[in-house]
Amino acid sequence: MNPISLEALAAEVPDGAMLALPPDNSLPSVALAKALIRRGVRNLRLVGVPVSGFATDILIGAGCVTSVQTSAVSLGEAGFAPRFSAALRAGKIKVIDATCPAIHTMLQAAEKGVPFMPLRGLIGSDILANRPDWKVVPNPFATNGEDPIVLLPALNPDFVCFHALMADEEGNVWVGRRRECATIAHASKRALVTVERVVPGNFLEDERLASGAINATYISGIAIAERGARPVALLDEYGFDGAYVSEYARMARSEEGFAAWCAREVFEQKAQAAE
Amino acid sequence: MNPISLEALAAEVPDGAMLALPPDNSLPSVALAKALIRRGVRNLRLVGVPVSGFATDILIGAGCVTSVQTSAVSLGEAGFAPRFSAALRAGKIKVIDATCPAIHTMLQAAEKGVPFMPLRGLIGSDILANRPDWKVVPNPFATNGEDPIVLLPALNPDFVCFHALMADEEGNVWVGRRRECATIAHASKRALVTVERVVPGNFLEDERLASGAINATYISGIAIAERGARPVALLDEYGFDGAYVSEYARMARSEEGFAAWCAREVFEQKAQAAE
């Protein structure tokens, strides 16, 4: 699989797609989120696996998003996600709340090709009360009493985007211990991946690397994006850029501030890079 | 976690335990199976994840086993498993047949702490007809028609034994891509692991090794057993010893032949090693 350009990768995502994104501690592709903003994608239905962070907030701020299914949206130590909060208040996005293990479970159901999976907990929570797509049934294996348990439907996103450390010549990508990216790739129809670099060889032939690899069979497109997770950390490759996120959090408090940030960090940076 | 001796590790498994074993392509600890025979364990209830091979056949031959839950028992190219077949015919063991993904699914249910998980397929199979512990229910999410689906109960073995390439100073073990060993360890009450060697450091601090590691929190005991998977292959460390298995298959056709093999390969070898 030959890498394509970042802009070409972003062009693969049509308006209205259901797009799963990992959170800020698990290899989000901020580079691809910025490219999606430049492409002007609209009506994305985002899924935070299991929570949402920086990439989600900038996509919402840029008007690309119509709904977010997630267990939380936050910028970590930099506080609440400002464009998410503003869009919710303004009624511009629909928020479908979940709880972290429910997001994982729904994706695991899709990964296994079953229509649902059960999950403990949740009963008595208003999350459940606001999820007409979740069902409570008596545990069929209970020996005494009703033992109600929640069943969650399989979730099969149209796309997942994440940032892997590297790809190999065969199109396998390497995410190391962040194996939830593998689960999301298995559960999604298409996986679009940015990487720091492409290396020779085949990760699956290397016993040391195979366990952190995702087989190319799940990968629909790869683009090289150096420092593509930034400001988020990438394994042992680079750290979290707290100052960048803090500045974002400050500027994005207002719509105008976000517009200025976006002009500078999403559009100008790309123009510079293209020179 | 300090390694203990192989015999001490075998002593941890009481008579009657439910013991899960990976198959011949996924890091069985043949060394520990031999030590269990020497210890004289009785009434083991084996689980093949998802099938059973060499270690299961020798444990059955030595009279250690009362039941086997598995999707198949075979010696691969060396043919049918002779002591398994003989014991079944003689009514000495109970065989509980399953299908590979059902074994994985039952363990994944235990891994997630849910009482059951659904699985497609199976309907119309005599496997299902002979599993009173499996249930068929209408899919609660079906929009039209009944859509029957099988529910499998969580399977929570008392022990899992496998052979990892190495352990670190913290008691983490490394299995590389054979990640079903991690799932079995998660699902089992206790994991007893043999390793080729113990190395300095902490796999979880190394992004290259972490994804193939199993956290020490799941591991109850470790023993060093060099070439402990033999005659089975161990990743890129050593290959499959087909001649050894062929000789076993030939000798184990009869009870006397098995006894001679067992005396030589299980008891004498140990005595030699102890000298």
Next chain:
Amino acid sequence: MTEIKLEERITVALAKLILDPSAPPARHIAVGAASPMPAAACWLVKKQGNPVRLSLLHKRSGNPFTEGTRELFDLTGQGRIDLFFLGGGQIDGSANLNLVGTGEWPGMGVRFPGSFGSAFMYFMTPRTILFREEHTPRVFVEKVDNISAPGVSPPGVFRRGTAQALVTGRCVFRFHPDRARFSLESVHPGETVESVRDATGFAFDVAGDVPFTPDPTPEELALLRGPICDEMMETYPEFCTRVFGRKQAA
């Protein structure tokens, strides 16, 4: 060129079925344990230049899976595996498979190894090609003693596909899920409709003249005995030695 081995003929017949233009495309094929002929057939399709992804379950190095053996079943559950192969200790005229054993459950007559993943894969793969070299009435029975995986399912039971065909040491059968019966597609050289009927415990359909299964071409044989044998030596050393005459390394 030495004589054509039966295994080679079966392999080439399997490869032709993989490429059957009337069937849905086989972009990703998985091959289970202990299946050297299906594995060779897949390699033949690939080495002939067809775009196909192969996931060979028992390949030790370069194993395609990173979640252990579970991944094959998950991949299939996701609908990403287009074609799988299954055999059987007994196969009956409705394409029911018995991999468990003869006699009372769980195989108190002759016990076979067991059902493996058949009770799942047979339902969840759009196409299954059945193969069994031994073509005798004890294998091809009117009704299997025990059903590991049923050949067809009632309406309402989730099922993506059924058997496409059955390749044996004597012939190729096509399967018709609408009527749950096999028809005879071709007989191998030396066989006739009658010799096949004598060796088969189940009734099957015959429409018109039944052609011979074509011989492997010299190009196909060269691929099998050269580069394909190279690929398979690690996983199937005994098969490669017996069929392709390749010497094992000491």
Next chain:
Amino acid sequence: MTEIKLEERITVALAKLILDPSAPPARHIAVGAASPMPAAACWLVKKQGNPVRLSLLHKRSGNPFTEGTRELFDLTGQGRIDLFFLGGGQIDGSANLNLVGTGEWPGMGVRFPGSFGSAFMYFMTPRTILFREEHTPRVFVEKVDNISAPGVSPPGVFRRGTAQALVTGRCVFRFHPDRARFSLESVHPGETVESVRDATGFAFDVAGDVPFTPDPTPEELALLRGPICDEMMETYPEFCTRVFGRKQAA
């Protein structure tokens, strides 16, 4: 020794609750995202020599998980996590937690980040210690606007445990699941039963004289400001700078 910071007091109170001999043992404790005080309390327990395994969810290097964030929830489902910490934008007198927001669902008044794993962890962990520094009537309400995770469950609903206690910037409450109410266990220096009552929107029980929450000892403070700050700098640089006065590397 400089003045005792409120965060240090809360941290030490949390550590004492972890070691509470009347509670089931905490052999394996997990700490979620954005929880610097619980993380510091766990480190304090560990650095004091108690045998405990810590799984810190947001540690970047040396992260304990190899299955991604799913593993925390699986571990907890397996019953391997003995103790977890939860906070809340609102907490009420029955220990119901609201992490979603005020006003109409899903937080049309003030939106909080979201429920994270609370709706699962609160049920599946034998012990939960609640913490929230801001102790005001807008946080501690009579009834939460939205329930992320309920404080107690009806009989028959699978639940391994409930809240053990609630530590705030003013006091420590003990929780009684049998009557679904808090009782006042200690007040921090400078507070009284009355000042706590004024700052609390829910009714709670008071039995006899309520002691002061003890000061952290010099040993505890030295551990917090030295080796524990070292452990936490990577994950919580702003917290370490603000509370322990540690300078961040350029």
